[in-house]
Amino acid sequence: xxxxxxxxxxxxxxxxxxxxxxxxxxxxxxxxxxxxxxxxxxxxxxxxxxxxxxxxxxxxxxxxxxxxxxxxxxxxxxxxxxxxx
Amino acid sequence: xxxxxxxxxxxxxxxxxxxxxxxxxxxxxxxxxxxxxxxxxxxxxxxxxxxxxxxxxxxxxxxxxxxxxxxxxxxxxxxxxxxxx
Numbered sequence: 001x002x003x004x005x006x007x008x009x010x011x012x013x014x015x016x017x018x019x020x021x022x023x024x025x026x027x028x029x030x031x032x033x034x035x036x037x038x039x040x041x042x043x044x045x046x047x048x049x050x051x052x053x054x055x056x057x058x059x060x061x062x063x064x065x066x067x068x069x070x071x072x073x074x075x076x077x078x079x080x081x082x083x084x085x
Numbered sequence: 086x087x088x089x090x091x092x093x094x095x096x097x098x099x100x101x102x103x104x105x106x107x108x109x110x111x112x113x114x115x116x117x118x119x120x121x122x123x124x125x126x127x128x129x130x131x132x133x134x135x136x137x138x139x140x141x142x143x144x145x146x147x148x149x150x151x152x153x154x155x156x157x158x159x160x161x162x163x164x165x166x167x168x169x170x
Binding site for chain 2: 062
């Protein structure tokens with residue numbers, strides 16, 4: 001699930017709903033400034049709702065963005081796996 | 086090393102300097118909105134400078150902040166370990 005501009009609680013509730021429906025693993029992804037929000041979402045989900053989740057597996061990386069004018073910039077990304085045995 | 090309000094490159098250069106001087110392990114820490122910057126710093130350091138670093142070990146957590154008025158809020162934190170064998 002990609003974290004974007006909506007309030008954190010929207011993502012928390014969406015993830016919570018899917019995992020209550022039986023999903024055992026879900027990956028939260030974000031780029032750039034929304035990385036902080038992705039960490040908030042993961043922390044709220046695992047502390048308040050899916051408290052039987054394993055320790056999160058977290059990966060950070062860099063993506064190259066090619067803009068319309070041909071310029072390239074790098075943006076950091078994060079992936080946080082929320083998993084229940 | 087705590088990531089705060091300075092530009093990312095200040096932290097990148099400080100970390101780079103310490104590791105060039107022989108330090109083999111360093112932990113980048115950040116809270117709240119600066120988490121995104123901490124990921125940028127870790128990515129720039131390991132992609133451009135300390136390219137022989139191991140895969141980062143990353144831990145996320147939540148801290149409670151008690152304000153002057155007694156109110157409590159939670160803030161997410163991140164710790165990224167940059168390590169060289």
